[in-house]
Amino acid sequence: MTMDEIKDPIYREFLLDHYKNPRNKSIMKNPDIRRLDNNPTCGDMIEVFVKLDKNMVKDISFQGNGCVISMASASILMEELKGKSLDDIKKMSTDDMLKLLNLKLTPTRVKCAMLALSAIKKGMMDYEVMKGRAL
């Protein structure tokens, strides 16, 4: 275990840094995908924005308000997903997300960690339905 892990099982420097200095936190103009999601039990709220180049993520950002895990996860996830394909995102699982965060969480807190990814996946579904309709 690193010193960081020993100090605190959740509130580590790495996570707190993303919480206090979130990367990719901004509202995007003219996104291809835009989706709101929330965690009703604890008051976390997030809106995600994705710009696509064919089926690849060209740019991605979020806005929101919530606990350390939900906001830091969003910030970390945005960095990870830049350049990924929609298929890659579809395949991302809860375990993948937790590995990315390097965290073991209780079921309630897992919901916080998954909020951003959940919003993106829902946004992707909306996008695909819309594309299907356009065809």
Next chain:
Amino acid sequence: MNEKDFPILKNLKNNRLHYLDNAATTQKPKIVIDALRYFYEHDNANAHRGVYKLAEQATAMLNDARMAFSRFINAEADEIIFTKNATEGFNQLAASIEKTFIIDPKHNIATTEIEHHSNFVPWQQLCKRTGAEFRIAKYEIKDDSIQDISRLVDENTVVAAFTAMSNVSGLKPDIKDIIKKIRKINPDTIIIIDATQLIAHERVDVKRLDADFICFSAHKIYGTTGVGIVYGKKLLLEKLEPFFYGGNMISTVSIDESTWADVPEKFEAGTIDVAGIYASSMAIKYLESIGYEKLMEQEQVLKKYLLAELGKIRYVKIIGHNSKNNKNNNNNKSKNNNNYGPVVSFVVDKVHPHDLATIADRHDVCIRAGHHCCQPFMDALKVNATARASISFYNNKKDIDKLISAIKDAHKIIG
């Protein structure tokens, strides 16, 4: 009254459980837990169904429990209906009222912005279905007050439903006064009170209050989960149509039609939680043996201590409670005259309530974080969520000290 009466408080190895989430659910005295076990070991049978000794005994215990609850709130026994919780009570009332009365777009239903979803959503949805107007008494953030709901009542108001104590901030509107005013404006408006939070902290006397219906849950008053109580004035209960059908609530059933049992059975279809009701009546007996005056005194002392300690921390903002730290109170000199129960919501600067609750858990402190099933109230407070500490007479100053340490710890780690 003794914290030793509550086994769970000392079940955490060597540490005490600092349980400050009593507004969510209360812990149970041994007398309630033992009663549940006793019932299943000695008295279990389906009430009102058999003539053998065991069934007669179960029926008698159910009747005794009903009597205990009715005496507790100064009602008659046949004015007490058992449901599975207060939420079911409100939903049942909404459904029965819709079945019994013609409600259309000229009518309206009034409630408030600070209600728990259980006493808000059923009325909202009833209005959507019938086209009736949904009138909301607004929360005033600058003096932590709620608009007088009687001002929204007119000759077309079918229902006025409001809380006796907020589960977010502990705010206690003067419901006796409000009910009087509503009666003067429209004596036919059905007045429904949410007593779910108040019932554990203040004597409720239905004859004094003059509400038409009062709902609460047993698990908020040291009883078991799965038991709710609806008090209703007898004449109204006799008028209301049931909407939940089946065994026990009928008098006769033929191919073409059915007739209903008398009140309260008319509203108790199926097998109700006899064991839970019996065990929960022991909680009533326990409370009566302590006396409301004594437990209120203890809770007031603890509430004052909690507010004082929270007030010392510059980065904590208390919601309501005439608090100096309450930045909503623009004029510190003019204190509002609100009354509050021992439920305190607060926000910690730079620390999200969810993170605070997680760190509090490390100190064995249980507090609630979130919107407390009051999203309209959160919107009115302009927050997404708050942290909430809610006191019972079995708490002590150490519980509060531990919460304060947790807040300082959280602010150090995250702030």
